[in-house]
Amino acid sequence: MGDYLRFVARLARAQQERLDGDLATHLPAADTLAQCHEYAMPPLAPAGLPRPDGWHAMARELARAVQPSLPEAGQAALQRILDKPDAWLDKQAGRLFEAETMHLDAAATPVIGAALQVYWTHLARQLDSAQVARPEHANLCPVCGSHPVSSVVRIGGAESGLRYLHCALCGSEWHVVRAKCSNCDNTRGIASFHLEGESPVVRAESCPECRTYLKTIHQDKDPLADPVADDLASLTLDLLMDETGHAKSGINWYLIQGQP
Ligand SMILES: [Zn+2]
Numbered sequence: 001m002g003d004y005l006r007f008v009a010r011l012a013r014a015q016q017e018r019l020d021g022d023l024a025t026h027l028p029a030a031d032t033l034a035q036c037h038e039y040a041m042p043p044l045a046p047a048g049l050p051r052p053d054g055w056h057a058m059a060r061e062l063a064r065a066v067q068p069s070l071p072e073a074g075q076a077a078l079q080r081i082l083d084k085p086d087a088w089l090d091k092q093a094g095r096l097f098e099a100e101t102m103h104l105d106a107a108a109t110p111v112i113g114a115a116l117q118v119y120w121t122h123l124a125r126q127l128d129s130a131q132v133a134r135p136e137h138a139n140l141c142p143v144c145g146s147h148p149v150s151s152v153v154r155i156g157g158a159e160s161g162l163r164y165l166h167c168a169l170c171g172s173e174w175h176v177v178r179a180k181c182s183n184c185d186n187t188r189g190i191a192s193f194h195l196e197g198e199s200p201v202v203r204a205e206s207c208p209e210c211r212t213y214l215k216t217i218h219q220d221k222d223p224l225a226d227p228v229a230d231d232l233a234s235l236t237l238d239l240l241m242d243e244t245g246h247a248k249s250g251i252n253w254y255l256i257q258g259q260p
């Protein structure tokens with residue numbers, strides 16, 4: 001995984017540079033935000049927003065930024081982002097938003113998703129948490145309605161020891177009590193797994209009801225542990241959970257299991 005993680009690190013740095021730069025994104029109108037709050041709907045759901053102007057160009061910029069460091073096959077995959085028409089990028093984005101992973105171009109998706117993450121993160125951080133309502137079922141992001149990557153047990157302050165789910169698209173985090181399956185709300189028989197011989201910073205919590213698992217990243221065990229990076233870096237745990245017959249309820253846009 002070393003080379004892949006280094007590729008993702010470069011991609012994440014390129015995302016951060018763009019997020020810190022000049023980005024014109026606009027929140028939905030105040031009355032739309034108020035309505036979403038009233039009905040506990042995610043205000044930044046991709047289905048309800050126009051695709052941001054310039055997102056195709058952003059995807060191509062990110063592809064150019066990371067392409068030179070890749071081996072030939074990886075370069076060819078990203079060349080598709082540079083060569084294909086905007087409509088192809090829109091189609092890939094639509095599938096990613098719908099979590100239709102089987103028909104995604106898995107090799108190009110991390111960069112396509114990265115461009116969308118920059119815009120949605122930029123939008124999400126313009127919102128005040130008071131503008132977002134807590135949905136009845138907290139399995140999806142209250143801000144944008146996307147699936148979580150993983151969850152994180154936080155340290156420090158009033159949130160210490162609490163578990164937050166971390167959004168795959170906009171990076172928002174929302175609280176879900178620890179003793180509960182975040183996918184189906186079941187509270188019975190939740191089991192916790194980690195790799196033998198390794199420090200239990202990353203655990204997979206499985207649910208016997210819906211047969212899914214979500215990883216929990218313990219910042220109480222390692223303050224620098226990260227809900228996205230450490231999810232990727234613990235792929236072995238995913239393979240072992242797959243063998244136990246549990247499906248992953250989280251999704252990491254940097255590593256999509258699709259078809260080439
Ligand atoms: Zn979100």
Ligand SMILES: [Zn+2]
Nearest residue numbers: 181184207210
């Ligand atoms: Zn469940």
